[in-house]
Amino acid sequence: MTSTPLVVLENVNKHFGDLHVLRDINLTVNSGEVVVVIGPSGSGKSTLCRTINRLETIDSGTITLDGQPLPAEGRALAKLRSDVGMVFQSFNLFAHKTVLQNVTLGPMKVLRSKKADAEKRGMELLERVQIADQAHKYPAQLSGGQQQRVAIARALAMNPKVILFDEPTSALDPEMVQEVLDVMTDLAKEGMTMVVVTHEMGFARRAAKRVVFMADGQIVEENTPDEFFGSPRTERARDFLSKILTH
Amino acid sequence: MEAFLSNIDRVVDGFSWTVRLTLLSALFSFVLGVLLTAMRVSPVPLLRGLSTAYVEGIRNTPLTLVLLFCGLGLNSALGLSMADSVAWDVFWWAVIGLSAYTACFVSESLRAGINTIPLGQVEAARSLGLTFTQNLRLIVIPQALRTVVGPLGSVLIALTKNTTVASVAGLGVQEASREMKLMFDQGIAPVLPTFVGFAIGFLILVLPMGYFFGWLAKRVAVVR
Numbered sequence: 354m355t356s357t358p359l360v361v362l363e364n365v366n367k368h369f370g371d372l373h374v375l376r377d378i379n380l381t382v383n384s385g386e387v388v389v390v391i392g393p394s395g396s397g398k399s400t401l402c403r404t405i406n407r408l409e410t411i412d413s414g415t416i417t418l419d420g421q422p423l424p425a426e427g428r429a430l431a432k433l434r435s436d437v438g439m440v441f442q443s444f445n446l447f448a449h450k451t452v453l454q455n456v457t458l459g460p461m462k463v464l465r466s467k468k469a470d471a472e473k474r475g476m477e478l479l480e481r482v483q484i485a486d487q488a489h490k491y492p493a494q495l496s497g498g499q500q501q502r503v504a505i506a507r508a509l510a511m512n513p514k515v516i517l518f519d520e521p522t523s524a525l526d527p528e529m530v531q532e533v534l535d536v537m538t539d540l541a542k543e544g545m546t547m548v549v550v551t552h553e554m555g556f557a558r559r560a561a562k563r564v565v566f567m568a569d570g571q572i573v574e575e576n577t578p579d580e581f582f583g584s585p586r587t588e589r590a591r592d593f594l595s596k597i598l599t600h
Numbered sequence: 601m602e603a604f605l606s607n608i609d610r611v612v613d614g615f616s617w618t619v620r621l622t623l624l625s626a627l628f629s630f631v632l633g634v635l636l637t638a639m640r641v642s643p644v645p646l647l648r649g650l651s652t653a654y655v656e657g658i659r660n661t662p663l664t665l666v667l668l669f670c671g672l673g674l675n676s677a678l679g680l681s682m683a684d685s686v687a688w689d690v691f692w693w694a695v696i697g698l699s700a701y702t703a704c705f706v707s708e709s710l711r712a713g714i715n716t717i718p719l720g721q722v723e724a725a726r727s728l729g730l731t732f733t734q735n736l737r738l739i740v741i742p743q744a745l746r747t748v749v750g751p752l753g754s755v756l757i758a759l760t761k762n763t764t765v766a767s768v769a770g771l772g773v774q775e776a777s778r779e780m781k782l783m784f785d786q787g788i789a790p791v792l793p794t795f796v797g798f799a800i801g802f803l804i805l806v807l808p809m810g811y812f813f814g815w816l817a818k819r820v821a822v823v824r
Contacts (some may be wrong), residue, residue: 408727431729431731434727437727444720459730463730
């Protein structure tokens with residue numbers, strides 16, 4: 354596994370009106386690394402995740418992907434986004450397209466793949482997330498867990514350099530969380546670079562190479578999962594962990 | 601009633617022009633309406649401004665004035681001609697006026713449809729690397745259209761009936777209601793049965809539209 358920096362955030366700041374949602378964020382995600390971002394609600398985790406493909410703009414600082422600064426807009430930005438997969442909390446599958454069409458749209462329209470090639474690869478990916486038998490259904494006909502697995506296949510179809518997961522299991526019924534986490538764990542094992550915002554501490558322990566703990570718009574602590582969960586260094590992290598781990 | 605039925609060929613001819621005006625104006629107003637909507641949601645302020653000004657300007661002008669402007673203003677006063685024969689010249693000016701007017705309502709319906717699309721659909725498309733126009737063409741407009749099939753049906757019904765304004769507003773275009781008035785003027789048809797006959801003619805034309813669009817709206821609806 355290489356350790357070339359793939360995503361680098363330097364001194365990133367962002368405000369929503371008076372609210373300072375990201376404060377001097379410095380974060381490097383290396384190629385092949387799985388970074389899990391955790392923290393209380395409103396700590397800026399999702400916003401951080403969304404700045405990496407510029408679904409959120411930033412006020413100051415720099416973000417580079419594979420050495421290239423994020424373009425502000427236009428075709429250059431679209432090109433960059435095609436290299437960054439994104440999986441949303443609310444799945445966001447295209448409601449008017451079938452499962453297979455959801456997976457082939459990006460390759461056909463952005464990468465200019467031939468329809469037959471895109472469909473062949475699309476079916477392979479759907480096979481991999483174990484949903485190939487639903488290929489011709491519409492998203493609304495699937496369960497949440499199934500929709501989220503399709504969303505992961507849709508992101509993979511673009512052969513992204515990194516995939517961002519923005520609370521991918523938060524909108525799921527409890528019995529469907531595991532099927533999505535299983536797919537993500539497999540991806541992590543295969544060496545996909547992933548930034549995962551989640552409340553699933555089990556996944557963080559199992560799959561993360563690094564845990565980033567955020568509170569009040571700042572990165573408070575950054576460590577390996579064993580170190581972070583075993584002996585958190587900051588009071589803020591200890592407090593957070595005591596609240597979520599002792600039920 | 602016999603007098604009306606003995607002139608049935610004139611009635612049918614009148615309605616055939618109504619249908620032609622409606623179909624052509626529907627086509628052009630649809631294309632222009634989609635274009636206006638695309639401009640309205642574009643990130644370019646100038647395009648947004650132009651679209652807003654056009655829609656607010658024309659939508660709030662009576663159709664009679666729009667058609668008079670086309671007929672008396674552009675055609676007669678400025679001498680702009682669309683065809684060699686007078687009949688076709690006024691016909692095309694009527695199509696232009698009706699399309700320009702109806703496009704505003706198409707655009708407003710479509711914009712309402714766009715507002716129903718969850719932001720996540722657009723963000724997902726962006727995150728795949730689709731450009732703004734691809735996003736509009738492949739995701740936003742198709743979903744918006746499916747949600748506003750019903751309202752667009754109402755726009756088409758209004759357009760069909762609005763074609764009757766084209767004959768009275770300076771253009772003198774041939775269409776059903778003008779044929780009716782001519783039949784009165786020539787004293788060849790009793791007033792009441794003829795009125796009823798033409799009204800039924802419009803019902804035959806418009807009623808199926810309403811049912812068809814109702815059926816289509818259900819069929820293409822986006823389930824979320």
